[in-house]
Amino acid sequence: TQKVLRSEMGPAGVTLRATVLCLAAWAGLATGDRVYIHPFHLLVYSKSSCEQLEKSTAETLKEPTFTPAPIQAQTAPVDEGALRQQLVLAAEGLEADDKLRAATVGMLANFLGFRMYKTLSEAGSATGGALVLSPTAVFGTLASFYLGASDPTAHELQALLGVPGEDRGCTSRLDGHKVLSALRATQGLLVAQGGADGRARLLLSTVVGLFTAPGVRLKQPFVQGLALFAPVVLPRSLDLSADPELAAEKMDRFLQAVTGWGTDSPAGVAADSTLVFNTHVHFRGKMKGFSPLPGLQEFWVDNSTSVSVPMLSGTGTFQHWSDAQNNFSVTRVPFGDSACLLLVQPHCSTHLDRVEALVFQHDFSSWMKLLSPRAMRVTVPQLALRGSYDLQDLLAQAKLPTLLGAKANLGRISGADIRVGKVGNSVLFELQADDEEQPTESAQRPGGPEALEVTLSSPFLFAVYERHAAALHFLGRVTHPLSVA
Structure with missing residues (x-):
């Protein structure tokens, strides 16, 4: 070793x-x-x-071709x-x-x-x-x-x-x-x-x-x-x-x-x-318990420019963590038993590059251990x-x-x-609502804890993660929900 x-x-x-x-x-x-x-x-x-x-080394030269x-x-x-x-x-x-x-x-x-x-x-x-x-x-x-x-x-x-x-x-x-x-x-x-x-x-x-x-x-x-x-x-x-x-x-x-x-x-x-x-x-990916909001919603590409895009929203108990020192938060939205969508939101959209450099690196796993359950309402753009x-x-x-x-x-x-x-x-x-499914039982009920509102209506980062293989299948930055990267 x-x-x-x-x-x-x-x-x-x-x-x-x-x-x-x-x-x-x-x-x-x-x-x-x-x-x-x-x-x-x-x-x-x-x-x-x-x-x-x-x-079989000699046979390699005789491998069939087409x-x-x-x-x-x-x-x-x-x-x-x-x-x-x-x-x-x-x-x-x-x-x-x-x-x-x-x-x-x-x-x-x-x-x-x-x-x-x-x-x-x-x-x-x-x-x-x-x-x-x-x-x-x-x-x-x-x-x-x-x-x-x-x-x-x-x-x-x-x-x-x-x-x-x-x-x-x-x-x-x-x-x-x-x-x-x-x-x-x-x-x-x-x-x-x-x-x-x-x-x-x-x-x-x-x-x-x-x-x-x-x-x-x-x-x-x-x-x-x-x-x-x-x-x-x-x-x-x-x-x-x-x-x-x-x-x-x-x-x-x-x-x-x-x-x-x-x-x-x-x-x-x-x-x-x-x-x-x-x-x-x-x-x-179809997001469990999420449904489309009526009409189009504003997504702020920068401080002075917005576009109208379809948004998805879901209420329930999600894993969440906010880093006050580095000014970003992470929300984990499950796709199933072991796969999830990780949403990384800078507290200030102008800090996107700095947060990206901080989060998408080899110690990516360290802050994932800091996530904890929280009653939340999460709103995210439908992506293509x-x-x-x-x-x-x-x-x-x-x-x-x-x-x-x-x-x-x-x-x-x-x-x-x-x-x-x-x-x-x-x-x-593509990120879509799970049209055939109603919100899960973990959704907020009357008298339950107040749900934290998280709305990703400005540039953010995302990753698709599967825990059995500890594999990140996608990494991305969203500056426009319907754009060509």
């Missing part, structure tokens, strides 16, 4: 000591008072697996109900080791998500715009590239994902399939929420568009492995070089037709690209936030510009010389 604590994470730029301590803190949150260091060995190759890998269908090929629309059911099934019957893997991956995704969120926030600080990021989608996208990478790129990606592998021995290397399978379990634990009637309140759909230049052949084991991260993987070919802007439009139109979500990919594709990897995520960003840009801003660049070794994706043109992450995040 001492040897591990002294080592560094290389290009990730964060010491392993800090990572292990953060993991221990999050483990304490996930398992009560018991604090321990998460077992990375559950995510790496076993000795027997390593022996099999050594025997040419993706043209982008014009007819494609069935995504069935989001079926995707949700697949995730629920993935969360059922998890063994103890499976749950521990899910918690480990969930926490590693949190730390990577904090880092990418900070980078994205700093890049947009000049505009002060809305922001929504999925730590699990970022982690899953980079873990997918790890699945298709060989050294030195694989080693660098493993370090970025947060798992030490300094000796480069087989039994210290991540098993990409274990990682993506555990990530799928964390997603399943999130959506497997419902009331006593078993109705679904959460929807989470992940679709990957894998676009290649004509003639590029993809390796079947790589594409099949992606199904652990995204149940819908769409390999398609199109001309990426003649008109990069037109190619980007075609990819967006294709994914819009298949998903119907209306999320745009980051603009621009490099003319010499042979591969574009787009991850699209749709989340819809769209965000898109290129992970290559974020990696460049995080001083990792070459990680997925022209010299990246991605030989497990294709036998061809792959040049990645864009690694897009697009999110559609």
Whole structure:
């Protein structure tokens, strides 16, 4: 352990000591008072697996390949109900080791998500715009590239994902399939929420568009492995070089037709690209016991500008904490037994950036322990936030510009010389009332304690958290409830 604590994470730029301590803190949150260091060995190759890998190394060069269908090929629309059911099934019957893997991956995704969120926030600080990021989608996208990478790129990606592998021995290397399978379990634990009637309140759909230049052949084991991260993987070919802007439009139109979500990919594709990897995520959360307020309500974008938006309101007993020293409050609104929406409200809207920097960091879990039950009436905007960003840009801003660049070794994706043109992450995040349900029994009754009024009618922060895997699935900043991030 001492040897591990002294080592560094290389290009990730964060010491392993800090990572292990953060993991221990999050483990304490996930398992009560018991604090321990998460077992990375559950995510790496076993000795027997390593022996099999050594025997099959020569066979890797002979892996079956295929040419993706043209982008014009007819494609069935995504069935989001079926995707949700697949995730629920993935969360059922998890063994103890499976749950521990899910918690480990969930926490590693949190730390990577904090880092990418900070980078994205700093890049947009000049505009002060809305922001929504999925730590699990970022982690899953980079873990997918790890699945298709060989050294030195694989080693660098493993370090970025947060798992030490300094000796480069087989039994210290991540098993990409274990990682993506555990990530799928964390997603399943999130959506497997419902009331006593078993109705679904959460929807989470992940679709990957894998676009290649004509003639590029993809390796079947790589594409099949992606199904652990995204149940819908769409390999398609199109001309990426003649008109990069037109190619980007075609990819967006294709994914819009298949998903119907209306999320745009980051603009621009490099003319010499042979591969574009787009991850699209749709989340819809229905708030238990919340109902729409009549008409439209004012939301103050800044001190002098307001917009009229639909608002949702619910009365009941919620977890709450107010930090008088740092001038912000946190309210926890449950989606189900283990998933919740965390609402972070600055006491002064001009302090949003400072509160964001304070709250969305590695000790995020510390103030969550301070929440306590309180009779409340909570009013929050109905949300429909769209965000898109290129992970290559974020990696460049995080001083990792070459990680997925022209010299990246991605030989497990294709036998061809792959040049990645864009690694897009697009999110559609929706927050709605639970229209079919009346306020819960915990609502305020006559003669009960006076309800604290909390109205989020000015810029605020939010997070979607699931406690079994201690995973933050979404982080965001709302400056306009119906805006493009």
